[in-house]
Amino acid sequence: MAAPLRTRAARMFLQHEASVRLGHVGMLYRPPSESDAFVLQATIGCSWNHCSYCVMYRGKEFRVRELPEVLEDVRTAGSEFGSDFEKVFVADGDALAMPTSNWLPVLNELSANFPKLRHVSCYATARNVLAKSPSELEALRAAGLRMVYMGPESGDDATLKSIVKGSTAEEHVEAAQRIKAAGIRNSAIFLLGIGGVGESSMRHAEESARLASLMDPDYLSALTVEVIPGTPLEKKVARRRVEIPGPDGILRELRRFVELAAPTKAVFRTNHASNYLSLSGYLPQDRERLLSRLDGALNGAVPLRPEEMRGL
Numbered sequence: 001m002a003a004p005l006r007t008r009a010a011r012m013f014l015q016h017e018a019s020v021r022l023g024h025v026g027m028l029y030r031p032p033s034e035s036d037a038f039v040l041q042a043t044i045g046c047s048w049n050h051c052s053y054c055v056m057y058r059g060k061e062f063r064v065r066e067l068p069e070v071l072e073d074v075r076t077a078g079s080e081f082g083s084d085f086e087k088v089f090v091a092d093g094d095a096l097a098m099p100t101s102n103w104l105p106v107l108n109e110l111s112a113n114f115p116k117l118r119h120v121s122c123y124a125t126a127r128n129v130l131a132k133s134p135s136e137l138e139a140l141r142a143a144g145l146r147m148v149y150m151g152p153e154s155g156d157d158a159t160l161k162s163i164v165k166g167s168t169a170e171e172h173v174e175a176a177q178r179i180k181a182a183g184i185r186n187s188a189i190f191l192l193g194i195g196g197v198g199e200s201s202m203r204h205a206e207e208s209a210r211l212a213s214l215m216d217p218d219y220l221s222a223l224t225v226e227v228i229p230g231t232p233l234e235k236k237v238a239r240r241r242v243e244i245p246g247p248d249g250i251l252r253e254l255r256r257f258v259e260l261a262a263p264t265k266a267v268f269r270t271n272h273a274s275n276y277l278s279l280s281g282y283l284p285q286d287r288e289r290l291l292s293r294l295d296g297a298l299n300g301a302v303p304l305r306p307e308e309m310r311g312l
Helices: 008-022 067-084 100-113 126-130 134-143 157-162 169-181 199-215 232-238 247-260 287-298
Strands: 038-041 087-091 119-124 145-153 185-192 219-224 266-269 280-283
Touching: 038 067, 067 100, 100 134, 119 126, 126 145, 126 169, 134 145, 134 169, 145 157, 145 169, 145 199, 157 199, 169 185, 169 199, 185 199, 185 247, 199 247, 219 247, 247 287, 280 287
Parallel strands: 038 087, 087 119, 119 145, 145 185, 185 219, 219 266
Antiparallel strands: 266 280
8 A cells, every 4th residue: 555645744844855955056936836846956047037026036047957967856856755746846937948858858757756746847938838849848748747837927018028028918828829739737827016007007907817818727826016126126116117006906906807817717816925815716617706705805804914924
């Protein structure tokens, strides 16, 4: 009889131990839903690294780690606690940028060393996806890549240009379609507040809902922008070239997004620590329930996360 998996907390501790032992470079970031995954650092930094709001990889020069080093990390981790993890998240910022000739042996080595493995995922940009051919993406799926997390942040091209995202809304749609055709699940992430205030705030919300509908992801989430010291966004805010909405404005953006977004059936969450309000359900199936909770938050009946409790 196979030994049971350790608790989520125990797996998170093992991940911390692995980070120290394997000499991971800098902070490792992963989506909330991958909190119990083993994080394999196959790339360092982000291949784009120009987004105006993001500080996570600014101290790292992008590079793909040498394949033998990565494979050795997989074998080391597998020998020590491979049976404790069903999920692996491949880091850093957009690991799909790694050549397919590196990805395939990494996925094969993961399968060989993590006997209970059922899910491998990574962050990706639209640029990463479109740089790979359909046959490459199909090969990655066959070897074990199950999901990519892609953050358009906005569906409004003016906002995308302002935050230096590097891809248009149309390119995000094309990337999502290519992922879906390969049989890889897609988690799309949008960023509340990044469009500014007033008319641009509502345009950002409405165009983001439109893009979420066209991308038709399996999972959909919204985070809330935070102005991080050292980012271009911080400088814009300090010079009053950009204004970030307050809690009421953020909730109104979120309400408009939930009201309009119409993917086929996406798991929708706002459980990230940056958000004022946590929502969970399916869109569009649970739209009315989610809107009711949002209305309660807007009229003060549902409490918000205190400012001091928000974070990355």
